[in-house]
Amino acid sequence: MDNKHKIRHTVRYLAVDILESVENEGAYSNLLLNKVIQSEKLSPKDAGLLTEIVYGVIQRKMTLDFGLSAYVKDPKKQPSWVTNLLRVSAYQLVHLTKVPDHAVLFEAAEIAKAKGHAGVASYVNGVLRNVQRNGLRDWKTISNAKKRISIGASMPKWLVAYFIEQIGIDETEKLAFSLLEDPFVSVRLQSNALSRDEVMGLLQESGYDVMPSPISAVGIRVRGGKIVDSPLFQNGTLTIQDESSQLVAPVGGLKKDFLVLDSCAAPGGKTTHMASYLSAAENGKVIALDMYEHKISLIEQNAARLHVSDRIETMVMDAKEAGKAFPPESFDAIFVDAPCSGLGLMRRKPEIKYVKNAQDFLDLHQEQLLILDSVSPLLKKGGRLVYSTCTLTKEENQMTVRTFIENHAEFAIVPVHSDSLDKKSFTPEGFVQIYPHDYGTDGFFISCMEKS
CATH class of the missing domain: 1.10.940.10 (NusB-like)
Structure with a gap:
């Protein structure tokens, strides 16, 4: 050669x-x-x-x-x-x-x-x-603060300015530089058969470097070792899921006999978490939608490994069409983990920083409203609609929820509660907004609405 x-x-x-x-x-x-x-x-x-x-x-x-x-x-x-x-x-x-x-x-x-x-x-x-x-x-010699953050943390100047307007310069600096730190893998306990401490003990005995998640009661951070090789992963005791997204399923107030719609479900981390609250014996079920066949198969693989296939039914469907596919008021709870700009994932997918623009936020806002408009008639009265994204923009988060509520008088915001989050993670409306530098997790937004 x-x-x-x-x-x-x-x-x-x-x-x-x-x-x-x-x-x-x-x-x-x-x-x-x-x-x-x-x-x-x-x-x-x-x-x-x-x-x-x-x-x-x-x-x-x-x-x-x-x-x-x-x-x-x-x-x-x-x-x-x-x-x-x-x-x-x-x-x-x-x-x-x-x-x-x-x-x-x-x-x-x-x-x-x-x-x-x-x-x-x-x-x-x-x-x-x-x-x-x-x-x-040396970028540290740049005198203009905005430019210094932009060059030092490698974040486009317009995005630095966007965050400064939203959270102030000090928090923007922390956010931007935190994205240069290595992400860690986090896992979620799927079953209650073992406690988190027991699972961590077993992982440590096998040579994994682990610590409990500071924000999720069922979360574990893995700092060393390839977790997919662990028997606990392979037998379905654990699954990989970011800690911030582990907070979504509990917000739905799920009961064992609920019929749940997960309208944007792939790859199925949250779907399988929802299923863990349900009982097949009591007809509890999640209907999981995604637009793409190959993504549906990911949900099915995850469901099989985590032993919840009996509580998950998958369908290839655009969530914007869901309103026509099911009878009105047929679901006890509906989750919309909406398509978004993904700025909360910049540590894991750093190219996101360079390819998004402000128009994307507005386009996605419109897309999100179409999905919410489509699924909302399917929710029973008294049911919860949980809207979440893995992004950090007000257009796709607060603005989407506020606009939806203005157009749908039958829905009211229910403040999200979590004992493990700092006060700074809650907005005045009762939404959760987690930034990547808050806990070292992905950035995430969670809101809950109830239908009267």
Whole structure:
């Protein structure tokens, strides 16, 4: 195998290719990473390094570009793969202490030769030797606070300004920089057969580094170890679900014999949680909708592993059509985990920061109202409609609920209660709004309405 062919299968070459696809083709980093790790049959060590580099570069893209601007005169004039190669290499030189500098420089030059020619390799080498000698240009010297947060936390300036208007500059700074921290995996207890302490004890005996969730009574944070390999995961005692979304199902006030509609259900984390409150013997059931066949199969797989298939019925359906598919007032509780901009997931999916715009928030607001309008007639009187999103924008959260209530006099807001959340997580209306920096979880919004 010649060197040019061999270099194409190295972690750094693959990282550059993935970053190119994310940036230029709108690919999702998490899906593409999984695909490449499998197709290249990477060892756990190489898969870990590839994941670290790809997420690290996306999370810090603007900071890296600013840092490299001391040595790169006009980045727009160079091919985007060169920009990404410089980002990948600079990220390793500055942030990855275990990777020797000479390995980074050597491989960057080899990738530049394979993708370009000797002249490009010489240019890349020159830039990186400058970084090695003098470091990156320091964003901390930026005097304008808004720009300093934007460059230092790698968040577009308009989004920094948006959050400043919403939560003030201090909280915005905490929010923006918290997104650079590594996310951890969190799991939820599906059954009551074992207590949380018992499950944590079993996980610790098996070598997992775990701690209880500070906000969910059935949540556990996993800081070390691959949880999907645990027998407790495989036998359905546990399932992966972010702690903030674990707070949704309890808000519905579910009883064992309820008929529940989960109108935007995939991949099924909340659906299976709802099902845990129901009893098949008493005809309790969740009807779970999603628009896509492949997502419905994810719900079904989760339901089977967690032993709640007898309480979940799946249907391929757009939630906006649900109003025509079921009789009026047929459900005891309805959940709408609405399509949203996903800004609460920026730590896990860092490319979200760069691709969303303010118009998206308004478009999604309209989409959310259509879903609420469609499902609301299906709720029995006295039933609860739980509306949630994994985003942080007032347009998609408070504004959507307020507009819906204005148009539907039969619905009233029921304040959400939770003993585990700080006061700051509740809005004056009684909604829950969790920001990623509050507890280190995903950002999340939860509201509850009752039909009279």
